[in-house]
Amino acid sequence: MQGFFDEGDLIAVMTTQPLDRALDYRAPEGGCMTGAFVEVPLGPRKVLGVVWGRGEGGYDLAKVRRVIRVLDAVSMRDEMQQFLRRAADYTLTPMPAMLRLATRSPGLGDPPSMRVVYRLGDAAPDRMTDARAKVLEVLRDYGGLAFTLKELADSAGVTSSVIKGLVKQGAVVEQESPRDTPYPRLDPDRPGHDLTDDQAAAAAQLAQAVTAATYGTTMLRGVTGSGKTEVYLEAVAACLRAGRQALVLLPEIALTSEFLTRVQERFGVLPAEWHSGVTMTERRRCWRMVGEGGAQMVVGARSALFLPFRDLGLIVVDEEHDTSYKQEDGVLYNARDMAVLRASLCSAHVVLASATPSLETWANVEAGKYARLDLTSRFGAAIMPEMRAVDMRAEDLPGGKWISPTLAQGVMKRLETGEQSLLFLNRRGYAPITLCRACGHQIGCDHCDARMVEHRFLKRLVCHQCGETKPMPEKCPNCEAEDRMSPVGPGVERLAEEATALFPDARIAVLSSDLFGSARAMKQQIEQIAAGGADIIIGTQLVAKGHNFPLLTLVGVIDADLGLQGSDLRAAERTFQLMRQVAGRAGRADKPGTALLQTYQPEHPVIRAILAGDEERFWSAEAAERRHAGVPPYGRMAGIILSSPNVQQVFDVAADMARRDQPLRRIGAQLFGPAPAPIARIRGRHRVRLLIKADKAAPLQAALAEWVAQFRLPSSLRLSIDIDPQSFY
Ligand code: ADP
Ligand code: ZN
Numbered sequence: 001m002q003g004f005f006d007e008g009d010l011i012a013v014m015t016t017q018p019l020d021r022a023l024d025y026r027a028p029e030g031g032c033m034t035g036a037f038v039e040v041p042l043g044p045r046k047v048l049g050v051v052w053g054r055g056e057g058g059y060d061l062a063k064v065r066r067v068i069r070v071l072d073a074v075s076m077r078d079e080m081q082q083f084l085r086r087a088a089d090y091t092l093t094p095m096p097a098m099l100r101l102a103t104r105s106p107g108l109g110d111p112p113s114m115r116v117v118y119r120l121g122d123a124a125p126d127r128m129t130d131a132r133a134k135v136l137e138v139l140r141d142y143g144g145l146a147f148t149l150k151e152l153a154d155s156a157g158v159t160s161s162v163i164k165g166l167v168k169q170g171a172v173v174e175q176e177s178p179r180d181t182p183y184p185r186l187d188p189d190r191p192g193h194d195l196t197d198d199q200a201a202a203a204a205q206l207a208q209a210v211t212a213a214t215y216g217t218t219m220l221r222g223v224t225g226s227g228k229t230e231v232y233l234e235a236v237a238a239c240l241r242a243g244r245q246a247l248v249l250l251p252e253i254a255l256t257s258e259f260l261t262r263v264q265e266r267f268g269v270l271p272a273e274w275h276s277g278v279t280m281t282e283r284r285r286c287w288r289m290v291g292e293g294g295a296q297m298v299v300g301a302r303s304a305l306f307l308p309f310r311d312l313g314l315i316v317v318d319e320e321h322d323t324s325y326k327q328e329d330g331v332l333y334n335a336r337d338m339a340v341l342r343a344s345l346c347s348a349h350v351v352l353a354s355a356t357p358s359l360e361t362w363a364n365v366e367a368g369k370y371a372r373l374d375l376t377s378r379f380g381a382a383i384m385p386e387m388r389a390v391d392m393r394a395e396d397l398p399g400g401k402w403i404s405p406t407l408a409q410g411v412m413k414r415l416e417t418g419e420q421s422l423l424f425l426n427r428r429g430y431a432p433i434t435l436c437r438a439c440g441h442q443i444g445c446d447h448c449d450a451r452m453v454e455h456r457f458l459k460r461l462v463c464h465q466c467g468e469t470k471p472m473p474e475k476c477p478n479c480e481a482e483d484r485m486s487p488v489g490p491g492v493e494r495l496a497e498e499a500t501a502l503f504p505d506a507r508i509a510v511l512s513s514d515l516f517g518s519a520r521a522m523k524q525q526i527e528q529i530a531a532g533g534a535d536i537i538i539g540t541q542l543v544a545k546g547h548n549f550p551l552l553t554l555v556g557v558i559d560a561d562l563g564l565q566g567s568d569l570r571a572a573e574r575t576f577q578l579m580r581q582v583a584g585r586a587g588r589a590d591k592p593g594t595a596l597l598q599t600y601q602p603e604h605p606v607i608r609a610i611l612a613g614d615e616e617r618f619w620s621a622e623a624a625e626r627r628h629a630g631v632p633p634y635g636r637m638a639g640i641i642l643s644s645p646n647v648q649q650v651f652d653v654a655a656d657m658a659r660r661d662q663p664l665r666r667i668g669a670q671l672f673g674p675a676p677a678p679i680a681r682i683r684g685r686h687r688v689r690l691l692i693k694a695d696k697a698a699p700l701q702a703a704l705a706e707w708v709a710q711f712r713l714p715s716s717l718r719l720s721i722d723i724d725p726q727s728f729y
Pocket of ligand 2: 445448464465466467468
């Protein structure tokens with residue numbers, strides 16, 4: 001596919017504009033390669049594009065315009081083009097939208113140049129002010145990274161004159177630097193930890209797989225704390241030794257700083273970072289250096305899969321079961337599956353690490369498509385916590401309270417011995433429902449079909465769907481009764497209130513994603529808590545994601561039944577994973593932990609499987625059920641969401657689509673719906689859902705494309721196709 005075009009040749013250019021095909025242009029002076037990033041005229045504008053191949057012709061050739069210029073960036077590799085095509089075909093995404101993911105570098109077209117940057121200096125300022133301290137703190141936090149004046153001012157929340165003041169004193173240095181510089185070299189031969197036999201065997205196997213430089217995928221499974229990270233860092237080392245690049249995907253930005261520290265300990269310097277918390281300057285540098293070979297290792301969020309790697313040899317997907325790998329906005333793709341696709345196109349190895357792998361991954365292991373490695377014990381003396389159910393039917397608990405006497409006793413014991421307890425509740429805010437005691441009215445969002453959640457911390461009601469907030473009303477908006485609005489059900493803030501009353505002398509910390517202004521503030525608080533800065537941690541699922549709390553020995557799950565209520569086909573799987581992950585927080589160091597699960601249905605098969613700790617049994621039961629129902633991973637599904645401000649229109653179109661479903665029937669697929677989507681209105685748009693279920697081997701995408709192409713949709717109506725839907729919004 002790679003080829004060179006001489007000046008004036010007819011070429012096809014794919015732009016990032018919402019058109020459904022490549023456009024023809026003439027190659028510019030000096031010619032260009034397939035894959036070159038170019039600027040082309042489109043109507044009155046200049047837009048970014050990639051030379052896609054030879055032009056199609058077949059129309060008035062005199063009108064074909066010329067490429068304006070070839071950008072100074074490494075051409076898109078053939079392998080990336082293939083990846084984008086395959087990913088677009090799989091997710092039924094128009095190519096321009098796919099291409100946007102691969103061109104997310106700020107200033108892609110800018111020539112290399114110098115710029116003024118700011119770094120930490122040696123001198124101390126004569127006088128420390130809050131503003132000055134903030135600037136220095138930001139610079140220290142980002143260890144050695146350079147900032148532009150604006151980035152530094154914005155990150156620290158100060159004016160640029162504060163920074164200039166620090167420059168005069170030598171506390172901050174101002175220097176000219178090339179825009180993008182290579183990252184310092186990581187040294188794979190620095191000594192790592194001495195691995196246990198288990199770990200060493202797994203590390204050797206991964207290293208061998210990476211060195212083979214052929215495609216393969218390995219599931220790396222082991223309880224939290226068993227050393228999965230230690231082991232896959234050895235795979236990274238093998239990859240670096242082979243001179244290839246490594247990518248590690250993490251599900252949550254909040255986890256990166258802890259991980260970066262470990263990379264630095266192992267390889268001597270920090271790797272490149274790619275996620276929404278990174279400054280534009282660093283993002284540009286990362287994108288460029290990945291393409292030019294000046295970055296050996298990238299730690300990032302799912303979009304890092306679309307970086308222009310020169311020679312990618314390893315992709316690690318850490319916590320591979322995590323639902324945040326599924327992009328739920330714009331291009332709907334699952335980063336875990338795309339990692340496998342990407343690796344298969346560039347002879348790289350994939351490591352899927354998790355304590356609780358997804359059923360999809362189990363099924364692929366079972367089918368012989370993925371290799372499997374297990375780490376069976378926790379590192380050091382730590383063992384899996386003892387897990388017990390607290391049967392809430394037998395507990396004496398007044399209404400409006402959620403901490404059972406049994407759990408309270410456990411916490412009390414930890415307070416006496418100076419150990420930590422975690423109370424886990426996956427509900428942000430104070431109370432999920434605000435109800436009028438006089439008329440029964442529940443306060444809902446004006447734009448969504450969702451209840452407003454009270455956040456006392458913010459002193460407002462918040463819609464968790466669209467983010468809309470409003471003040472807590474004094475009168476019921478329905479019956480105007482005064483002082484009758486009251487909270488129903490628990491959120492973490494309310495739980496904190498209860499804990500404060502029960503344990504007045506304890507230091508209580510609430511960990512919930514909405515309570516932090518920034519990833520940095522969150523990281524700081526987590527570190528402080530881990531070091532013993534709190535006796536009781538109250539948290540949402542944020543805490544389930546891989547943080548280390550060595551002093552923690554008791555986990556109380558406030559409502560183990562919460563996840564079992566949905567109609568989601570993965571409800572059992574999610575609950576199982578979440579509970580195991582949370583329980584895995586206890587007893588990491590030398591003290592054994594206990595996990596108490598408060599439940600009203602201790603005999604539920606999922607609760608029993610969690611308590612028994614019998615993972616294989618849970619998975620085989622779950623697999624049998626899904627196989628029987630013909631749902632993923634044993635069947636295929638696609639979700640279609642139609643939305644429009646006009647409720648009649650959206651139902652009419654959906655009904656019409658359901659009627660004309662021949663292309664789907666031809667492949668034996670079943671169509672369900674139309675039905676109001678589980679959240680029937682978001683941001684004022686009414687939503688209707690169609691679900692399609694097909695055999696594993698059926699050509700689902702082709703049939704869907706043919707089916708959808710039959711309809712001319714009104715412009716106010718949006719249609720989105722979600723292949724392998726994860727959430728059923
Ligand atoms: P996982 O990724 O499975 O949760 P980690 O790799 O994070 O496990 O290991 C848990 C903790 O134990 C970490 O603090 C890690 O540094 C430590 N650890 C694991 N294996 C070893 C080892 N062989 N030597 C020293 N420390 C280890
Ligand atoms: Zn809303």
